[in-house]
Amino acid sequence: MATPDELPRIALEQFSSAGYAATSLQNIADAAGVSKASVLYHFASKEQLLGAALARTVDALEAIVASFEGLDTSLSARRAFLAEFVDFLLEHRLGVHIFVNQADALEDVAIIERANALVARIAGHFERQGGSMEEQVRFGIALAGAAYLLAAAGRFRQGPALDPDELRPVLTRILGELIARPAR
Amino acid sequence: MATPDELPRIALEQFSSAGYAATSLQNIADAAGVSKASVLYHFASKEQLLGAALARTVDALEAIVASFEGLDTSLSARRAFLAEFVDFLLEHRLGVHIFVNQADALEDVAIIERANALVARIAGHFERQGGSMEEQVRFGIALAGAAYLLAAAGRFRQGPALDPDELRPVLTRILGELIARPAR
DNA sequence: GTCTATACTGTGATAGAC
DNA sequence: GTCTATCACAGTATAGAC
Secondary structure, eight states: OOOGGGHHHHHHHHHHHHOTTTOOHHHHHHHHTSOHHHHHHHSSSHHHHHHHHHHHHHHHHHHHHHHHHTSOSSHHHHHHHHHHHHHHHHHTHHHHHHHHHHTTTTTTSHHHHHHHHHHHHHHHHHHHHHOSHHHHHHHHHHHHHHHHHHHHTTSSOSSSOOOHHHHHHHHHHHHHHHHSOOOO | OOOGGGHHHHHHHHHHHHOTTTOOHHHHHHHHTSOHHHHHHHSSSHHHHHHHHHHHHHHHHHHHHHHHHTSOSSHHHHHHHHHHHHHHHHHTHHHHHHHHHHTTTTTTSHHHHHHHHHHHHHHHHHHHHHOSHHHHHHHHHHHHHHHHHHHHTTSSOSSSOOOHHHHHHHHHHHHHHHHSOOOO
16 A cells, blocks of 8 residues: 555556546556545545646756756757756656657646646757757657657567666667757 | 548547547547437447547558568668658558557557557567667657657647648658668 | 437545544 | 545447437
């Protein structure tokens, strides 16, 4: 039986893998070993539980965006952003997965709106730099591709699951090619 | 009021954007201008409607996989595959979006299992060529990134929505960098 | 072939005992 | 703070009139 402060983590796992709509409070209560009513004692609604599950992820994203917007538009600044961003993706992979894959299904949920606005700010910054549609596309592929990969890591792989520490340099290199290349 | 053969297309749009679980038969019936019972007259269950909505996409994917597995592992063969693949992504963007983003939420649905097996075959082919975990990661990012971008195109963009014909060369170049690079 | 009406199940949320 | 019991409602699916 899980303690109440573990509920957001348990909920996050299910919201990420099965989807918010497809995950019932009963599912979460069962996984936590408590009753549905007990879950709703700590979080007044399913939506508030989602908010609690995503709070740390949105805070981390906000910190990244704030520091990023203070930088100039040089390649080295992009590379610095990238390192931060990869760490963020690795640490908050389930939350990011929800933002990317369920953003429009959950578009009227407060915390999702907040996250969408933050992603739009990053994307806008990248677009202003390159000015081209291609830069926008590159950023979208990098974000969504990484989010998918980290949440689904191992689904299509026969071998052992992907290890975060093994993944970090690979992800940094690939995302670097996408969004922090030298200008052509 | 839509004709019955338009129902799969209408359903596909909603399943892709709002998610399968979050889309009710009532939503689909309303969008089609018919009653819920009428939808269920043509498709015996919600799951069968999903199957009809995804049928063309899975068929197209199967054709691509079959032709691809007949090829050798040269760079030119990869490039040929890529051209086919980009066309497939552009034409079936909503279906691909469902496969990528809702695959594990729908893992016990027959047509999703079929699609998962096909994607695993492509991924396995790519892995065999490169042999490295990085090749697998590159493929995952390319697939999921493109799927997200095409389904969500314009969500984070202030300007006009992305045009498929404008997008094709850009997508081909970016995915080419990811999965059809010259060997290093 | 489309509709209204209905059966049945599961949902989010609340009340109240302990 | 956790539980059982219950509420009102929406979900899929079916029955039967037309």
